[in-house]
Amino acid sequence: MTTFADQLKSEISRLAKKEVRAETQALKKASTQYRSEIAALKRRIAGLEAQIKKQGKGAVRVKAAEKTDEESGTSRRFRVAGFAALRKKLNISAAEMGKLLGVSAQSVYHWETGKTKPRASQLAAIAAVRKLGKRAVAAKLGEPAEA
Structure with a gap:
């Protein structure tokens, strides 16, 4: 009778592992997709922050140039x-x-x-x-x- 019990136990174990593998595989796919989306969002945020920083520096330079131009009474531009x-x-x-x-x-x-x-x-x-x-x-x- 032990062989029947061992076979039943091994069959139940095999089916349980199969079910768990199917469930975890779906979770792994979802996790991978979420991670790639998060990475893309981080890249986008970094790009936008860099753009804001660049515009901020440009605005400071433009303001400084406008002040010097206003002081001299002429506005100069460069082409x-x-x-x-x-x-x-x-x-x-x-x-x-x-x-x-x-x-x-x-x-x-x-x-x-x-x-x-x-x-x-x-x-x-x-x-x-x-x-x-x-x-x-x-x-x-x-x-x-x-x-």
């Missing part, structure tokens, strides 16, 4: 295409433009490609260079004037 056209019109290199403005050639390159924007103090220097002609620029750079 990448306009800056590149100015340099081409004056027929000078990025290094020479940097020398005129008191910045590096790399800064001029980054401004022209739109990677960065000049500071308010640099905008004033750019405005001053914009008023110069080819001869005046050549004279400032110490080169012979081109006719």
Whole structure:
């Protein structure tokens, strides 16, 4: 009779394990799905926070620039295409433009490609260079004037 009892016990154990496996597998799938959704939400939150932080920094910079512009009485803006056209019109290199403005050639390159924007103090220097002609620029750079 022990063999019958052992067989019955093993059969019941097998069926119970099968039922438990089916139930836990459904829970594992749901858990995996929830975790992926949570991760996606976390990424989205991080992106939105970064965007808010970026806008906050931009707002602070804009306010600072507006204050300096208001103090001087003029408002200055910077356009990448306009800056590149100015340099081409004056027929000078990025290094020479940097020398005129008191910045590096790399800064001029980054401004022209739109990677960065000049500071308010640099905008004033750019405005001053914009008023110069080819001869005046050549004279400032110490080169012979081109006719």
